[in-house]
Amino acid sequence: MVHTLNPTAEPATDTDDVARLVRADGTRVADAELDRWVEDVDHEMLRGLYRDMALVRRTDAEGVALQRQGQLGLWAPCRGQEATQIGTARALRPEDFVFPSYRELGVGFVRGAQPSDVVLAWRGEVHSTYDHRRMRTAPPQIIIGAQTLHAVGYAMGVQRDGADEIAVAYFGDGATSQGDVNEAMVFASSFGAPVVFVCSNNQWAISEPVTVQSRFPIAGRAPGFGVPSMRVDGNDVLACLGAMRWAADHARSGRGPAFLEAVTYRMGPHTTSDDPTRYRSAEEEERWARRDPLERLEALLRHEHAWDEDFASAVAGEADAWAAAVRDATLGAVSREPLTVFDDVYAEPHAGLAAQRDRFAAYLDGFSDQGATR
Known part of the structure; x- marks a missing residue:
């Protein structure tokens, strides 16, 4: 199943040529390839997805604030990418194994990260943040693209063990220019490894736009390796859920790897050491702000009369409590010898x-x- 790509699409940032189930204004749109993968999603599930995204956004803001206050050495914001991370992660099974980059705060949250898991590595207190045995998630990878090879190697081991699980590698658009990512797809395709590649195309590899990284949509590369792909609206959490369900089913059923390109946007800096105003325009940021993934899902829930202020207040309270726990874990950290x-x-x-x-x-x-x- 490959979402049809326009071979002359220009530029690679085009957001029209994507699989989508919810428009930016919150209204539904039919997609024959995705609809069947989300038939079970009711209002309760949609509210759960909104709650996840809201907690991640609040935690992300807390991480930025802690770094600005000198409590963390660095922070890699994920504001704007919550739908990609939450939608795809919620489609996985507990036994699946995830190999994230350093920006997948939302994926870690879904996999069971605790407040201390979110901050202690950024504070320099531990070698790595996630307990892979508990969360079935590898430590966030700093070396660009290296986790794709790790994921494929793990998937090949799973394949030989006969286990009913898959591996998932998360990486950004800039990583697709690394040899590791391309080599990973070669091995995955050649050996039919049960792995899903998730490219979060957030438009910027630090200060380089995706149009420099890729002249045409990134999802169009994967079929050249023999890997079916889908280009999905990364700000549409429902579409991301459906896309990952398709990709995970493809990999789990013995048909080999699958590739997702989630077209989204990094609303903040690359890290807290970066100043995005030096390389991108206010007009661009405003254009993408109108596609905000949380506002989109809220609009959908309002359209379908599934939103009320009691729900909004409860989510906000839970988000504040989680952020407070993250702050407490940071300020209460005891440095080792x-x-x-x-x-x-x-x-x-x-x-x-x-x-x-x-x-x-x-x-x-x-x-x-x-x-x-x-």
């Missing part, structure tokens, strides 16, 4: 690691007169 940075790096200690530890210990000893401790 410096030399513990070498703990849990390898399953078994070895001479090279011991030598590094000794050198760092000697370095710390140089500050002993200043009260530094190991």
Whole structure:
């Protein structure tokens, strides 16, 4: 199942040539390829999706504030991408294994992240944030595109074990220019690995627009590797849910990998060290603000008389409580002794690691007169 792409679509940011179920004004639209995958979605489920997105947006704002206050070393905002993350993640089973990039706050939330999981790595207190055994989610990957190879390798192992699960790799549009992503698709296609690639096309790879990364829609690349693809409206949470259900079913049923390009927008900076006003216009930001995924779902619920102020107030209260827990986890964090940075790096200690530890210990000893401790 491949969503039809216009081979002359120009530019790659075009938002008309996408699979969609809800327009920006909140009205429904039919899509023959997606409708059957969301037939069970009722108002209760839609409200649940809205609640998820609202909590993620509130948490994201808290993360930015904590970084600005010097409590976190860095933060990678996901404002504007909540529908892509929540919609696709809610389509997965608990046993599936996710390989995210550093921006998938919403995916981690769906997979069961706790408040401390959200912030401690950004604070520098732990090597990685997610407990992969509990969440079935790998630590967020900083090296651009590397997680796609990890996902394919895991999926090939699942394939050989005969397990009924899939792997999912999340990455951005900029990562598609990396060799790792293309190599991952080669291996996935050649071995029929049960993996889904989710490209969050948020229009900007730091300061480079997607039109530099790709002259034509990114989803059009995957079929060249023998991987069916779909280009979906990444600000339409219902469409993202349906698209991932299709992709997951394709991979799980033994038909090999699938690829999703979710066309969305990064409303904030690339990270808190970035200034997007230096490379994009206010007009562009305003245009995408009118496609806000939370406002779209709220409009749909209002159209269908499934929105009320009691629900809105309850969601806002829950979001504030979750953000407060994130803040408490940050401010209450206790830094470990410096030399513990070498703990849990390898399953078994070895001479090279011991030598590094000794050198760092000697370095710390140089500050002993200043009260530094190991």
